[in-house]
Amino acid sequence: MPRLTRRQALxxxxxxxxxxxxxxAAFGTAQAAASSGTGRTEAAGSQHAVHQAAxxxxxxxxxxxxxxxxxxxxxxxGGHDGGHHGYGYTVRIDxxxxxxxxxxxxxxxxxxxxYEPRSTLRALARAAVIDLQGADLxxxxxxxx
Amino acid sequence: xxxxxxxxxxxxxxxxxxVNALLALKRNGQYDAFVTTHNAFIMSDTxxxxxxxxxxxxxxxxxxxxxxxxxxxxxSVDPSxxxxxxxxxxxxxxxxxxxxxxxxxxxxxxRDSQVMDGPFAATSGAWPVTVRVDGxxxxxxxxxxxxxxxxxxxxxxxxxxxxxxxxxxxxxASDGFRNHLEGWRGVNLHNRVHVWVGxxxxxxxxxxxxxxxxxxxxxxxxxxxWQQRHPNSPYLPAAGxxxxxxxxxxxxxxNDVTPADMLDHRPHYTYDTAA
Numbered sequence: 560m561p562r563l564t565r566r567q568a569l570x571x572x573x574x575x576x577x578x579x580x581x582x583x584a585a586f587g588t589a590q591a592a593a594s595s596g597t598g599r600t601e602a603a604g605s606q607h608a609v610h611q612a613a614x615x616x617x618x619x620x621x622x623x624x625x626x627x628x629x630x631x632x633x634x635x636x637g638g639h640d641g642g643h644h645g646y647g648y649t650v651r652i653d654x655x656x657x658x659x660x661x662x663x664x665x666x667x668x669x670x671x672x673x674y675e676p677r678s679t680l681r682a683l684a685r686a687a688v689i690d691l692q693g694a695d696l697x698x699x700x701x702x703x704x
Numbered sequence: 705x706x707x708x709x710x711x712x713x714x715x716x717x718x719x720x721x722x723v724n725a726l727l728a729l730k731r732n733g734q735y736d737a738f739v740t741t742h743n744a745f746i747m748s749d750t751x752x753x754x755x756x757x758x759x760x761x762x763x764x765x766x767x768x769x770x771x772x773x774x775x776x777x778x779x780s781v782d783p784s785x786x787x788x789x790x791x792x793x794x795x796x797x798x799x800x801x802x803x804x805x806x807x808x809x810x811x812x813x814x815r816d817s818q819v820m821d822g823p824f825a826a827t828s829g830a831w832p833v834t835v836r837v838d839g840x841x842x843x844x845x846x847x848x849x850x851x852x853x854x855x856x857x858x859x860x861x862x863x864x865x866x867x868x869x870x871x872x873x874x875x876x877a878s879d880g881f882r883n884h885l886e887g888w889r890g891v892n893l894h895n896r897v898h899v900w901v902g903x904x905x906x907x908x909x910x911x912x913x914x915x916x917x918x919x920x921x922x923x924x925x926x927x928x929x930w931q932q933r934h935p936n937s938p939y940l941p942a943a944g945x946x947x948x949x950x951x952x953x954x955x956x957x958x959n960d961v962t963p964a965d966m967l968d969h970r971p972h973y974t975y976d977t978a979a
Binding site for chain 2: 658660661662663664670671672673674675676690691692694695696697
């Protein structure tokens, strides 16, 4: 179980500092989303991401959990749900893939937050961490019918 | 004949029968099959690919057929039961009788969002969440968290005033009634309610929360109200649209029903008030 090893290592090494460092920024995002009153939840300062052809990669510890996003590596987890709705991008939380989908306007949703678009994959991953409250994702294969 | 009533008007006996029918479907496995179907569609419906249940014109007829099927399953347990609707423009706080312990139970506790009262609380033992996106097996809610507000009647009326059913590109970027009702554009009605409830209602496996059916019964009623206001506005698109269910195309997963078959709700059920 490499993800357990990774989590243990991260929580010991950087979780205490990196996790705290980004918490304030993410709360700002959540507040902006809550008060927007529209279907869009763009955090201030990140609207430019909507118009990018592809979001940037990221790898950070947020609230003690490792979130990673970037080009799909294509290594052994394709075809789990019959499609690649991340448009070539994969998001992982502690190594487990988060099913993501890009909307026509460039915003993103995930299977955890399916009715509230976020402007960037990083904001989407952080929102999932908040919702999960420490729970692990279920592997995508078990979701497919 | 099935009459769908406002949940706020149900008698104690009607609430008890509805809850008992839900619990019976949960016990016999039929309930979770409905959750699985919804999650499969929500994960496969994409803006630039095949789309049937969501982010497309067939969002409304698909959910109408889905609710009819669910209502028939409830009626196989208790023929007196119909799916109530939740008018969230009126019953818009966590203090509504909808969330009382004799009906759906209330919001979740702060530590883990777990619903702690009512027939669907994990502590009752009758409502295990088995079709799920994460490891948690208990029903969760965060009603109105972070100061979120449910849509107002004025916001609903602004969407009902839109005379065009749907428009190209027939997805989450569309103008028109369907996408504004669904909530990907504009004041945001349907999507916002899912987010307001929170917990499983915010995920692809949203039918895990029984309020899903009452929310969608009200969305369905708003479609009927829109039809009455715009009797000359047809379902769109009419024909020949790639990846999209045209008026007379069949819809998955049933493959024997078209949007045209679903335009009139009255052969299937009526409402307690003028739709």
